[in-house]
Amino acid sequence: MEPLQAVIESFPYIISGMGVTFGLVGMALTLGLVVGIPMAIGQVYGRKWIGKFISFYVWIFRGLPNLVLLFLFYFGIFPLMGLNISAFFIGALVLGLRSAAYQTEIFRGAILSLGEGQMLAARSLGMSKNQAIFSIILPQALRIALPGWSNEYPI
Template sequence: MIYQKILDNLPYLLNGAGVTIGLAVGLLVLGLVVGLLLALGQVYGRPGVPFLATAIERVFRAIPAVVLLFLFYYGISGFYDISSFSAAVLALGLRSAAYQSQIFRGAILSIPSGQMAAARAAGMRRSLAVRMIILPQALRQATGPWTNEALSELKDTSLAYTIGVVELMRQASYIVAANYGHTLAVYSSAALAYLVLSLAASYGLNALNRKLAVPGFES
């Protein structure tokens, strides 16, 4: 009987999974853009910029994700009508940016400094050398660690449940409430959905890593 209930409510779980995917994509894109800017600011920023970038990174790494969700949703909604989805993308995206910035920073610093020196000696501006020489190599170096961050953030989207985002976990809770129980079966179905999403994302990102890999580059 419970299996029939789960099948009957499968469209709701799939809808929640769709929201989870959208939330994960949104926060990862935001985290990538801001994280890359923070990393560049830490490595190549003018005086004062590295300190500011590091301070932002430390703050967002230090505050728990749930606290950030509450701050962005209930804080911003006091003077601007922000949706719970948008607040979750901002809160989790900026938190992810703090972690991604360290991935990109490490990748940038792994590029031999002689390459920048050679580019400058050839007359290239520093910004052009970073864009054309350093970043293409660094981003390839970062794909492995970035995959781990992406999978971690996919699972952390479940925290958006706390501010009312109707993602996979909240849909599961609605099903439990509507059917007066069957908690274990319903949440096990949600866990299975997260497992499928994580495996699919892992497969896709690993395939991307192999496509971007340059033979002998790591050595």
Template structure:
């Protein structure tokens, strides 16, 4: 089959450096998506019509168009529209964060609605401000209820991060392509990177299970 994994000799440290970029990108995108998704979910639950309309339209647009298209629009259109030379990593973080927020907003909204209505009524009857009630009482319980969905979103972001290679971000996939171009053998570096992605997903899943088990003990 003409396979020769020895072609990776000398390239392994170069490829492994992509792990840091991939994990950093995933963490920043997930954090931004969670924060903005929480805001959007509160907009959807708001009694203010324009906020509900904005959140609904936003979610519809970002869920109804391809992520790769959103990435290209942010990376290539930003210099044209705003005369700002955005870096590939920043463009990728924005695209993935904004896209993730659209999906997470529905998940978080469902988590908030799953919290017993009586707790909300009790907090309001005690004179607890709405913002304090949401941050200290409702949202922690909502996050606990939707933790598996949040983990799935992080895993999806980790795997979809390979798309950023198309705009020049030197993540794992980009570095695998560079090795393939240098050695004229693509199968070996792609398999190597695939194993790395798989191990990262397994570690993320394990950490999520440990966190979920710890949260259950705290009940």
């Protein structure tokens, strides 16, 4: 009965830790979504140098392990800039930027799966490039990306 008693006594700490974990995951996924969709659009429809820069970003953040990124930001980048930022915020930022790299690829694949005909049809109706992207391409791409995006949760 003693192990069960230890779990019961630790229960408030477990609940508190779950709250921190859910907050961290929520912040990371939100940042990943807010950064990932524009980067996917930029990679597909942007200028060549923008696509190359985004590809490099994705390559770096998908290629380095989480722990290396956390150490790099916590002990390297922010101290060199003279910033004293909490470990929670740095963790959320790093996980969010890493999630953005994965989500960029998810949404890029969804946009490319639509084919060029959707953009051509929207442009032939007199829509600007931005109108076509946000009114025609993006809603369809988000629907297509949903299964892949749902696998992004276990960052």
